[in-house]
Amino acid sequence: MAAPASLLVITPAAHPQPAAVAPATVSSVVEQYRDTAHVPGVAVAVTRGDRVILARGFGHTADGQEVTATTVMAMASVSKSFTALAVVQLAEQGRLELDQPVQRYLPEFVTADPRGARITARQLLDQTSGLTDAGVSQFTRPQPESLRDSVADFRDAELTSPPGSQWAYYNPNYQIAARLVEVVSGQPFDEYLADHVFTPLAMNDSRSIGTDDDLPPTAHGHLKLLGHPIPAAEPTAFGAGSGGVLSTAEDMTSWLIMQNRSTPPGTTAVVSPESLKTMHSPSSSVSGDYALGWSVGRTPSGAPLVSHGGDLFTSTTCQALLPESGYGIAVMANTGLAYGDASAIGKRLVALIDGEPAAPASAQTVAVDGVLLGIALLALALGTIGFVRARRWATTHTIRRALIGVPLLLAPLVVLVLFPAIVRALYRGRDITWTQAFYLYPSFMILLIALSAATTLVGGARLVWKARLSEPGSRP
Secondary structure (H helix, E strand, O other), X not given: OOOOOOOXXXXXXXXXXXXXXXXXXXHHHHHHHHHHHOOOEEEEEEEEOOEEEEEEEEEEOOOOOEOOOOOOEEOHHHHHHHHHHHHHHHHHOOOXXXXXXXXXXXXXXXXXXXXXXXXXXXXXXXOOOOOOOOOOOOOXXXXXXXXXXXXXXHHHOOOOOOOOOOOOOOOHHHHHHHHHHHHHHOOOHHHHHHHHHHOOOOXXXXXXXXXXXXXXXXXXXXXXXXXXXXXXXXXXXEOOOOOOEEEOHHHHHHHHHHHOOOOOOOOOOOOOHHHHHHHOOOOOOOOOOEOOOOXXXXXXXXXXEEEEEEXXXXXXXXXXXXXXXXXXXXXXXXXXXXXXXXXXHHHHHHHHHHOOOOOOOOOHHHHHHHHHHHHHHHHHHHHHHHHHOHHHHHHHOOHHHHHHHHHHXXXXXHHHHHHHHHHXXXXXXXXXXXXXXXXXXXXHHHHHHHHHHHHHHHHHHHHHHHHHHOOOOOOO
């Protein structure tokens, strides 16, 4: 379900060069947001040119450890920028061409749709391949155990549009791209990133994993109810290439400095400035503002902005580059995509650098949770009363009334069972499981479960009593 949480605000206004931002000011912005929005743990990296302005942790992890600059956290879909870099590195070396069909280098990538043979590496990276959840579901399918398995899942897939004709954000595009890296380089994807990205950039605590089951304790996150963070395990999903990178605030400073076309101290270059420009530039009007693992736009003052967000169900991330001023920002928060805390902090830091006022943080989800949970308690109370009075109801209502009214009581249960399908429809076909839906809307799901339990209990009791009282010789 990972999505590109956007920091983009497009305006034509003129923009002055921002003044230097003090580390204490950055820390103040983060702390203020944390306190208001009840975010248990955040890690932040801010750079300018080849200098580190701040690399710091705030708060604590889900297992109670202090978040520091070296705490390993999940990068979610920010990982796509790393996969794009790996593909572009191989293209720069002449080992593949971005605009040649993927099948030329990855013969195992076969789809039931003959148009799949035309998909290029660039179309995988800018999300215009034509592959979507309608062809191969991301989460409701049995989760693959490797990149090879993920690619094999596409043998029966149909494209929803011709390659290069429509944009659709789809995580498996980047799993195919990561498998392409494996086959062309001859190395497992995690080893390739270690040898050609993390080690040269001195990102010593960074690595790539395959599934969320491999997350270290520090990278697990939280749900929030009534403003209280609740530690929660990330639902299992395969994410190699699309969302599997783990990193730290300290390591991300090297990444940001490199992406802003400077060389971090003690590191070696991993790609040319020309290739960075390719990754930061949309390939066509079809992909809109989406480039190769990055999105492009402008800050509130009109300055160019290159960014990408990442969402897991228990944590979020964002990264942003301001090319004209040389600033880079990375934020990792250990609360899930229902709250968007990393993106919200990132927007405030962009506004700070941009010299623009930032929207005040709010805790409005606390009020929403309170209302929904209050209704849930009321539903359970009324359900208990209805259960106790079921016999009385059965004596005063006809069988016809029971056959009409009782099925209506089962409507919440039907909605509960079908809720993932409803969410998929609302999200234009994006795949989601029932567990993920609960993580996404915890207070609403608690309400729906309470309503389903209460109405099913009442409806069932009424039917049972009506059947008993309808038996010959029964007494009301």
